[in-house]
Amino acid sequence: MAVVVPEPADAVPLVSLEAPGTEIAVVCLRAGGKEGRAALDRALAQAAERGCRVLGGPAVLRAESGDPVTALLDELRGINPERLHTLDPDPAHVSFDEASGTPGYDEPAGRAEAAADALAAARALQLETGEPVYVDCYRAKADVRLGAASCLRHPAPVNWLVAGFDGRLTAFLPTAAGVVRWFQDVPGSGAWRGPELIEGPGLLPGLTVVRDPHGFPHLFGLRRTPRGDGGVDVEVVHAAQYRTGRPLTPWNSLGGPNAGDWRKGREAGFPAAAFDAAGNLFVFVRNFGHSISYRCQSVDGTWSPWQHLGGTRVADDLVAVTAPHGGVEVCARARDTAAVVRWYQDRGGAWTEDRTPPFAVRPGTMAPAPEPGSIHFRDLRTNAPSAWRPGAQNPCPLGDVGGSGPLATARGVEMDGWTYSLLVGSGPGAACALGAYHEGRPGAGVWWQDLGAPSYGVPAAAVSRTGQLTVATRAPGRRLLVAHRGEQGSGLTLGDWRSAGG
Template sequence: MNGDWLMRGRDGRLSVYRLSGAAVLCRAESGPGGPWTAERKVGGDQKLHPVLALGQGADGYAHLVSWRPTVKGEAGLVHSTHFRPRLAALDWTPIGHPNKKGDRTGTPAVAVDAQGRAHVFVRNAGGGVSMVAQKEKGGWDPWRDLEGTEVQDGLAAVTGESGRVELYAAVPGGLLHWRQETPGAQPVRQEALQAPVRPGTLSALATSADGTTVFYTDTSGDLCAWRPGGKPVTLLPSAGSGPVSAVRCDLDGHDCTLLAQRSASGRVAFAAYPTELESAGAWWTESGPRLPLDARVSVATDENERVVAATLSPSTGGLLLTRRKDEPGLALEAWRQV
């Protein structure tokens, strides 16, 4: 999966999404902080390939994108919107293929702008990036080629506090960055970063009124942070493989960035530091039980702005959850199965 699969809806309830065979399933709290509902299928009976990208707008709506099989050897992208966890999601709607037709070209990424329009990015057959975006009054714009070469899988799409959409992509020896100059405009290639980036480790977060931060693991195994216009900063050794999950939160009156990752030991590792002050340093603290090898971690905040963390194992469907205690620091409640 690409994107945060633990989300807080506009009604304050938390929900989680996961892949199961040829379908996407969703569970949600029956009320903020309440018990969890049983899993429900998202988007109707359309059969999907085992890939899912998720994004969320300021309105709290969840946007989901996947590939579906079409004719033999070919596939097309589909999109669904989930307005509230209590409601059924819209049926999957075809949104085409970056090369008009063909097989899957990469894992999509989704970001949602201030007007609630989903922007879907995916690597195309030529090794660049293509994008398709929703129109403000319904429907979809034509596919656009954003160019780029040798783009690797694992794009990171993010919406800044300004409501403008940005995209980061790993290429051999560095990162590419696209940004909207104005709301609704086609994202434009910005400066590139030369750095030894490990593919499949990108995640991005809005960290200031005008800035976003991308996190990645370099080829030596260190977790790094980069904001366009500056130099990359090495934070600390990566706790495990794959991208970190990141969220902005208030810790004892300070605006902090919290990172979470399944560690090499199999437990969840957390690290926090003052937002955009990587020089303050960060260190990992492990929590919870040892998890299956395929377990994923996601962090969010609940209706009271408390940190919530969840782990999900695709092979078992097991969902574990914890919340921050109402006390100083980052003390967490005992992990519980839901």
Template sequence: MSLRIGRRRTGVSSRRGPAPSHEALTAPELPAVAPPNTGWLIPAPDGRLTAYAPAVAGGIVRWTESPTGRGGWTAPELLLPDNRLLPYLCVARGPAGYADVVALRRTADGPEAPLEVVHATQYQAGRPLTGWHPVGNPHVKNVRMAASIGAPVAVVDGADALHVFIRNASGGVSTRVRDPRGTWGNWASFPCKRVHEGLSAVVTRSGRVELFAPADGGVYVWRQETPGGPLDRAPDLVLCARPGTASGIETHEGRITHYWREEESGEVVAHRPSEDGAAAPAPAPLGGHSGDGPLALGRCLVDDHDCTVLAQRERTGTLAIAAHPTETESAGAWWTETHQSCEGAPAVAPDRDGRLVVAAVDGDGRLNVTRQRTDRQGLALEGWIRL
């Protein structure tokens, strides 16, 4: 097939042009902290996209796509300000379309104060969030350990249960689940040790959760057999992932492909579990040595072919994009520099028309977005809009 992607030709192009004259683009600046994790660009049930980032002053900065969906965005909004919040958040969207925002907050002033996981819910695009509600900490009886937990990862399964995972202070993984009725269970721990920071959790279209936890000398994996059920331990992977670089995406019905950076070289690799008891394949190398942090992942049609798109922050502070035919990593992925400023991790998501949208927070704390063009061959992008 003649895709304009892969090792020989990239087909990824972008251009910087003047921002469209939408009123939302003239709003006052509200600087954000660049998210260190992907997954902060979320589609709502009505098709609008919403971007979330930590606020410099504590709280959430939110940008919402206009109801017309024609490139306009609302002015940035400061939500739920709290100067004890750490500059981190993750967003989980469930089958009902609600967005659950999960963050970390100090319970007192000072860098050694214990941490607690907190969460808030947005029920409709552009509408207010509930207040912060404490989820707690698995080390509530040990102040020193309670100050040393990792960043939370949250997903909502197909039964509308919210799962929160953290690397605990003992080097294991702790989880707490809110059931569909809104009741939180107790903190529970998975049997594991020496887990690194940077857990990755993915939900399949059928609503099953898969948790990927890099650790010393390998990776722990847990999978849900049915939405709403427990996560069962899957075979460990004897692979080494650089901390804080894992992410995943469903690439076939019920099948997750995990991406991370090889521990020594920093090269991006992709891996899927074996099927029918076959020997696990070796991770597929995809280049990207010049980047850092986790990969933002998305799928879209490129020249009528299903492709997986990867976006990363370069160590130079700019954004690079690559693509390959989905589950055909052997075609290669040639990385294309966009020259767009990118701090922290980028994010990607489909818009209401199925076009891929790429978002990055620049060095001034401003949101920048671009959208896939479908009137050109290959993976071409519109001009960047700075919000």
């Protein structure tokens, strides 16, 4: 894993987030000051004590190296990282000068520029080698005590393993050069193809995958494009897969809620999306003013303009779900208080803000639950996984399991004559954990088990049209590991983990 930052001091929080067993190489664009170098030395020594392998001291680019992207690429060739961690290329503003129309920031501009250079160098390395490079960008001043998932600028993807209409599974993951996918050759088989790069120049880390009412997967992300005047355009993009293994639709730009001013538009939050029961698609984004904007694509393919929900200011965490009545709702973590806010539509289509959800969430952990209208999250104080549905007086605990980050889900698993919903997440020690409960009844108890495989990020699960359960995880060595539930027996036992594709 490579950490790429402007100066040594900037690497300290990123190094502190690394789990035991990680190989860490630090690359700095500048030498920085004596105190910053000493702080990084201490952070690297502490990482080694907890079981990380530190690959020498930090590398510093030469002042005469010229183009920083070229110089970074030279360094990355020697490291050949499968993961790269850097800072936020598009940080949030803390003030705004109305007279000049200029946002103000409380961190040096060089940090954002260095992050953009790191993204460009990682893309170039992946295109040069053909091997995936997974990138995470970390928000400035994030509380590292809450864990890596809570510090990400672009959220970790969940539910990225999907069953196609023909019964074959596809896995989608974001990388430095775009989204890569793996797919099954034959339904239910252990033969996979991939990783295959889906073209998408300028895609930022992060990915939202949502299935439409027909079961087709739709992908949403952010695309960052340099402008000729020195600025950048950040826009929401959307693509869909209608046939497993065949090309996706082109990435369609949805623009952004602040597209008229690139300085505002670059701060767009990561999109959340959901379909209503009629097939209308809603896409939600946190805008420059820290409220929510959305666009809707009707079933005839027509897109509405960006519209503004207003109300409570929110952070980057959004989750959109299909409600029991068939409409769409969106929940967001409040920006200025430890609260969650919900917006829902009445029968006439008007939006109502609900500030009464009785819980606070750990950043980066909200995700859709299998039950319509419900969400999963980790409690801000305890980190315990929980579920909540609108109208419930309290959240529902999801069992005694550690770990971090959001939970992915699958439903419709038959066992012992009952139908179960499944939860998969990164459990204690970053190992895959699998939980099960009677479908629609999380309060009846969740049974967890360790699946014995490591996980970078959030593992995923899917149930094919024939009822076969598959769990997938991104593992060290650029491998996608998959395990299938055996056809025989009544228990929830998975077969051996195997690498998918190349």
